[in-house]
Amino acid sequence: MSSSPKLLAVDLDGTLLDAHGNPHPRDAEALRALVEQGTHVSIVTGRLYSGTRASVLSLGLSGPIGCVDGSHLVSAATHTTLMHHAIQGDHAQMLRAIFARTSPATFVFARDAIVYDETGDPFLGYVATWSSDVQKSTRIVEHAVWAEREGLTAVVAIGSAEQISTAASSIQEELRDIAQVAMFPIRRILGSWGLIVRAVGGNKGSALEWIAEHHGIPLSDTVCIGDWLNDVPMFEKAGRSFAMGQAPDEVKAAATDILHETSEDGGGVARVVEEVFGVRV
Structure with a gap:
């Protein structure tokens, strides 16, 4: 990975959000600080966009968002579809x-x-x-x-x-x-x-690839954080990947780094923002 990562992709449930669906305050603050300094931040989640939009607005995101494990890519700026894999x-x-x-x-x-x-x-x-x-x-x-x-x-x-x-x-x-x-x-x-x-055709890895290409960023300059099996394709694409502390062993094995923080107490996202991107909150 290059010494200047340019894109952070974050999972929601089990990563940024707690068991009640609420963002951990310090993690959300860290992401907002990262956005303010000009780094690209995206969400790549299993949720539909309707279940993701509140986080998008709270974090002040404007780029592509990956929903339903990469089956639906949505513009955070306009809330419109950019790409859709569907069964018809x-x-x-x-x-x-x-x-x-x-x-x-x-x-x-x-x-x-x-x-x-x-x-x-x-x-x-x-x-x-x-x-x-x-x-x-x-x-x-x-x-x-x-x-x-x-x-x-x-x-x-x-x-x-x-x-x-x-x-x-x-x-x-x-x-x-x-x-x-x-x-x-x-x-x-x-x-x-x-x-x-x-x-067929969409997963979190393909979503990360699409988002990186949209921003003109090589995959080697991307970082991602997740906690579950659906995050593994994203881990396999990113230049650096972080598994949450409560992630199953097979998910941790696919990541380049393992966090000790869990979704119960939060702080994992903030740690990545500080250690990888140099932004402290």
């Missing part, structure tokens, strides 16, 4: 049919909102952190959102291990070249599994 048309209908027959609680991410039905009520506190616009419908698999002209940014499903495994296998078989799917145990909801499906 017949492929969206194939996805709808898979969730109709496997019957997990299903949350559809489209039009910068999340649409769900009553089967998702027990999990709403978990999923709603991704967006400030959450809309309840009568029956999600019959909702018109599956035919949305701009397509689906993502679909999240939560259920038993069997439901989620069956749905993931069907997606991989029927939409192999169209969709990417990841399944995972949900730490906050004992015994539940989740999956997220998005269009």
